[in-house]
Amino acid sequence: QQLPPGPVGLPLLGYLPWIDSRAPYETFARLSRRYGRIYSLKLGNMLAVFLTDPQLVRQAFSRPVFSGRAPLYLTHGIMKGHGLICAEGDSWREHRRFVMNVMKQLGMAGRQGASLMESRVMDRVLEFVHGLQRHQVSSTSSGGVDLVPGLRHCIGNIINGVVFGRTYAADDPTWIWLQHLLDEGVKQVAVAGPINFLPVLRFLPRYRNIMSFIIDGQVATHRHYQEIIDDHERQLNQYADNQEDGYTDVIEAYLMEMSRRRRANEPTGTFTIAQLYHVLADMFGAGTDTALTTIKWIVLYVILYPDVQSQIHEEIERVIGDKEGRIPCYATDAKRMPWTEAVMCEVQRIKTILPLGVPHGTLDDCELAGYRIPKGAMVVPVWWAINLDPTLWPDPLRFRPERFLVRASHGEWTLSKPDHFLPFQCGRRMCIGDELGKTIIFLFTVTLLQRFRLTFPPDFKDYQPVIGPDGQQRTDDMPHPEYGFTLVPHPYPVALHPRTPPKSA
Numbered sequence: 001q002q003l004p005p006g007p008v009g010l011p012l013l014g015y016l017p018w019i020d021s022r023a024p025y026e027t028f029a030r031l032s033r034r035y036g037r038i039y040s041l042k043l044g045n046m047l048a049v050f051l052t053d054p055q056l057v058r059q060a061f062s063r064p065v066f067s068g069r070a071p072l073y074l075t076h077g078i079m080k081g082h083g084l085i086c087a088e089g090d091s092w093r094e095h096r097r098f099v100m101n102v103m104k105q106l107g108m109a110g111r112q113g114a115s116l117m118e119s120r121v122m123d124r125v126l127e128f129v130h131g132l133q134r135h136q137v138s139s140t141s142s143g144g145v146d147l148v149p150g151l152r153h154c155i156g157n158i159i160n161g162v163v164f165g166r167t168y169a170a171d172d173p174t175w176i177w178l179q180h181l182l183d184e185g186v187k188q189v190a191v192a193g194p195i196n197f198l199p200v201l202r203f204l205p206r207y208r209n210i211m212s213f214i215i216d217g218q219v220a221t222h223r224h225y226q227e228i229i230d231d232h233e234r235q236l237n238q239y240a241d242n243q244e245d246g247y248t249d250v251i252e253a254y255l256m257e258m259s260r261r262r263r264a265n266e267p268t269g270t271f272t273i274a275q276l277y278h279v280l281a282d283m284f285g286a287g288t289d290t291a292l293t294t295i296k297w298i299v300l301y302v303i304l305y306p307d308v309q310s311q312i313h314e315e316i317e318r319v320i321g322d323k324e325g326r327i328p329c330y331a332t333d334a335k336r337m338p339w340t341e342a343v344m345c346e347v348q349r350i351k352t353i354l355p356l357g358v359p360h361g362t363l364d365d366c367e368l369a370g371y372r373i374p375k376g377a378m379v380v381p382v383w384w385a386i387n388l389d390p391t392l393w394p395d396p397l398r399f400r401p402e403r404f405l406v407r408a409s410h411g412e413w414t415l416s417k418p419d420h421f422l423p424f425q426c427g428r429r430m431c432i433g434d435e436l437g438k439t440i441i442f443l444f445t446v447t448l449l450q451r452f453r454l455t456f457p458p459d460f461k462d463y464q465p466v467i468g469p470d471g472q473q474r475t476d477d478m479p480h481p482e483y484g485f486t487l488v489p490h491p492y493p494v495a496l497h498p499r500t501p502p503k504s505a
């Protein structure tokens, strides 16, 4: 059997010199047009296999042999396969099962936990919109507001509550530092990308500084996590008799599991404090950046498409109401708001925040689509190509939420997500925070639009709607997004026009 076809690169470097460093996803989407639905190339010494057919991604990611992570320097060399995102084998299996169960018990996963998840998320959503309502006068008259700091603070605190059992005040210096580390860390990891394939680069001064930043940041965060863990241990010792009452966050659950194993004379196995640090960092990083980035794109698109925004306003008015000020509820309102849901899906399609997904790795030699895939290969689902494939999505560069709607037998529009729409990936490693992520995105977006009409401030001209030759508005030549771990829109300010008088202003 042969390897999948693909371009030949240079010795040692492989195809690295030809990759567009600002938009690698464009390079890999372009290659798929030449080599088809599965192709391979060398990145440094590593064989990378690219999948641009969603059926092939489903097929591969459902198989145990494809459930590893690629042996990148950052995941295997720095993170040493700890935590959840970088882990493989028994440690990954045990921790994934454990964390999914904890999320369920905390009401943060699955429909059955809807009400608890709603209330935790909604507290932070209200904090966010109340903060905006206090600033709205200056925002419409001047250069607008930057929604990102408030969003990052509130979304971060949702995850903090679940993971660490604590939230921070917006001006808490520790919190400002933690957010900076995440933000900067994501950027630096992206810049350090080539080290993954050519670890020798880490000795060059440019990369040495980045590696120091990443490693020092890791040591400092772990030190902070240890203080939080110590607090939890003190609490648990104090209330040792009531441990059957259950836990309220991931740290507590983890410590209780370690103590249960010790009392039962079971080996603690892969459950160690070092491993806990990484699980906490993974959940904080994976949960905050993804949801925040998705909301940034949604807000941008509803500003660029005012008619789309008006239709969301109409739906909010009809289902939730503006005037009485009832707060939205994901569990009951989302299914009655197909247009709003379709807009969110269409944004996730047209601006895939993980255009190269989260790559997997092969744990053994195997076969896919008739080709030989060796052990230790990196397997990359090219969502950028899949989500813009004209055979799956007609006129893919047009922003058309209608593509996610079908007319039901009773004549009403309902949401319909095709099988090839997979923003949380699929199979054995599929995102464990999908329900929480969807709840956060829905509640922040809908509550914001319930209270405000959003535009750019009059003097902001970075984004201009472009009308294509067919007379339809297009957005394919908007300012270049920034690509790190996620694809982030070029920053923009927002003018907030209140739709209902704020109650307490």
Ligand code: HEM
Binding pocket: 061, 084, 085, 086, 096, 159, 282, 283, 284, 286, 287, 288, 290, 291, 294, 353, 354, 357, 358, 359, 423, 424, 425, 426, 428, 429, 430, 431, 432, 433, 434, 436, 437, 438, 441
């Ligand atoms: C819009 C929001 C989100 C998106 C688009 C998203 C997307 C993804 C994707 C594509 C993966 C890779 C799956 C794979 O390797 O096959 C992933 C993994 C993961 N996600 Fe999310 N995610 C989101 C929110 C969250 C939240 C809120 C959490 C939890 C706090 C979370 C926790 C994780 C974890 C722990 C993994 C690693 C799973 C594993 O390796 O077994 N995610 N996510």
